[in-house]
Amino acid sequence: MRQCLVRKSEVETSTPIIAVTEESLPGILAKLGDQARGWCEANDFAGKASTVLLVPSLNGGFAAVLFGVLEAGLPQALALGSLAKTLPEGDYHLADGFPDPEQAALGFALSSYSFARYRSKDAKERRLAVPDDIDLERIGTILDGVQLTRDLINTPANDLGPEELAKSAADLFEAHGGSGRIVIGDDLLEEGFPMVHAVGRASSRVPCLADFSWGREDDPKVTLVGKGVIFDTGGLNLKPGSSMSLMKKDMGGGANVLGLASMIMGAKLPVRLRVIIPCVENAVSGSAFRPGDILQSRKGLSVEIGNTDAEGRLVLGDALTLADEEKPDLLVDMATLTGAARVALGPDLPPYFTDDEELAEDVSVFAEAASDPLWRLPLWKPYLKYLDSKIADINHINTVGTGFAGSITAALFLSRFVENTESWIHFDIYGWTPMEKPGRPTGGEAQGIRCLFDLITEKFASAK
Template sequence: MREILVRNTDLSEATPILAVTEASLAEVLAGLGQSAGNWCAVNDFSGRPSSCLLIPSAEGSGATVLFGVEETGLPHPFALGAIVGSLPKGDYSLADGFPDPEQAALGFALSAYRFEQYVTPSRKIRRLGVGKDVDLDRIGIVLDGVKLARDLINTPANDLGPEELAAAVAALFEKHGGAGRVVVGEDLLDENFPMVHAVGRASSRAPRIADFTWGEASNPKVTLVGKGVIFDTGGLNLKPGSSMSLMKKDMGGSANVLGLASMIMAAKLPVRLRVIVPCVENAVSGNAFRPGDILSSRKGLSVEIGNTDAEGRLILGDALALADEESPDLMIDMATLTGAARVALGPDLPPYYTHDEGLAEDIAVMAEAAADPLWRLPLWQPYMKYLDSKVADINHINTSGAGFAGSITAALFLSRFVENTESWIHFDIFGWTPADKPGKPAGGEAQGIRCLFDLISERYSSAQ
């Protein structure tokens, strides 16, 4: 997607995109000539926000694109992205005075994304020229991270297994000079990752955990943990077919973590970055873990299994315990964890959980500024009783029988594995866009990571 945006000066010929309002349309048309006014009248174009019209020149080639905005600016930060699919291939440019040019350019490029690994690539390429007021370097870093996350989520599980996901972590860190290791199969037991092993052992593709670092050891420690369930059948609590069809996206937490890590390393932020991704397939076989089993964990807690379809929090428990052992300055985990989060907030608004009030406020402010919607939900301690077990230290699902507060109780379960880290935040993401929206083509989606990139950039760059 980075190649979609170029400097205006690098385009020899480009069709300008002019922002108009319903009030300013007549003045703009007066400058374009009578034929432009006639064309608008024929096409019933009034300058309504988010509407657009390509006005051909007298020679028949595209001359100008009119795009409707509100008096206060863009109707949505990524509104310009809505017109990408309707434009002919070619070069375009934002006219002088176009409102919010950086957000407009980002929306255009985000909407131009296509996952074409398994199809003949489209030759309908559209580029957008921008002025010096747009930070192309930073936007390019963001676009690369978003593309990485989307590509990983969109890749089917037959081509993206635990081995391939761990390899993607290694490849990203090697690209930027980082290093790490991958613990595989039975070695997980030897190195005390019993829940990762239990969840992934039924698959013919061995479970593993990838643990990689980058940056100077003396810098503030930022640790990212991502759920890497490459496909979730539900295990012995087998999902129905309708619930299984999108389960290639159950590694969306790890994909988003890698997208964020890509941004951090490409921007050379002054942090010591660590990424931990448990990579498993939740499959069914004779040695699959069962409801009623009691698992040990890296933290030392015994965990009663209430439902094998709640496997993500188990592998995250071991990974969070590992991350917590070095008390990072900031620890972030991301996971496609619960359907309850989608019932509460829908697919576009992921909830986040933290005890750190300052961090929570910063996230809220930056999410709105970045048009990267997030919503805080509480780590409501009275609900911890829903995880009580009569035979183990904790049950990993709500045992009340009522099914209340599914996303909150999942977050509370994870919190039991974080003891030393003061600034920990959990994101229960969907990782998918069901239908095309401005800046969000249908399919795998990066959620929260543009906001988090801004947060980490501001928090630690200013500390130097």
């Protein structure tokens, strides 16, 4: 995605992309001339938002691209992304006065993404030349993180097992000078990760836990925990086929925290970064954990299993306990955790949960500014009663009523494994774009991490 953006000073010739509205179009056409005016009339182009018209030139090329934007002062979001795969091959630039050129460039680049591991890539090259005052290196850092996230989610489980996902974390940290380890197989029991082991033991591919760090030890501690279920059959509570078809994306939480880690390390932010990803496959075999089983956890809590298809919160419980032992300044977990979140808010608007009011407000502000939509849901403590168990310390699913507050009760379950960290936030993401939008091609998606990158940059870099 980086390659589709260049500096305007590095391009000899390029076609201008001119922002127009219904009100400004007549004045712009007056400058372009009678030929452009006639072309607009012939094509019924009125400058409505998100409409596009290529204006031909006398030499057989294009004189301009007219792109309808919203009224002045309204957010343009990533709208320019709609041009990334529709324009003819060639170089383009944003004409003077184009609103929010940095966001426009980001939208164009995000839409240029394609997952080409298993098929030939679009041979057409469309580049956007951006003004020299835009921080192209920062945009590139964001794009690298988003591309890593999308590539990992889009990779099918036959090529991305638990060890391959853990190795992706190892490779990323090694590239940036970080270090860490991978705990594999029965060593998970020896080192105190019984729920990670229980969820992953039924697969022919052994479970593991990736734990990597980067940065100076005396810098503020930022820890990211991601759900790394590379495929979820539902276990013995087997999913129907229609619910299993997209389960390669169930490691989307792990993919997103790796994308965010890539941004943080690429920007060399002054933080002590730690990433923890429990990597498992929830499979079916004679060694699979069962409904009604009682699992021990790293925290010391005994957990009654209500449904084996709610495995993500189990592996996160052990991983969050490990993270919380260090008491980081900020603890973030991300997971494709509940269908209830999608019922409530749909695929494009992930909920987040935190009791840190300042952090909650910051996420809301930065999410809107980055066009990275998020919505806060409450950690409603009275619903903890829904997780009561008669024979264990806690049940991992709602025992009161099917369908009641599923995303909230999942977040409340996770909260039982975080007691030392003051700033903890949980994101229940979908990790997938089902319908293509500007800046968001269909397929694996980075959700929340552009917002978090901006927030962490502001919170910790500005504090230095």
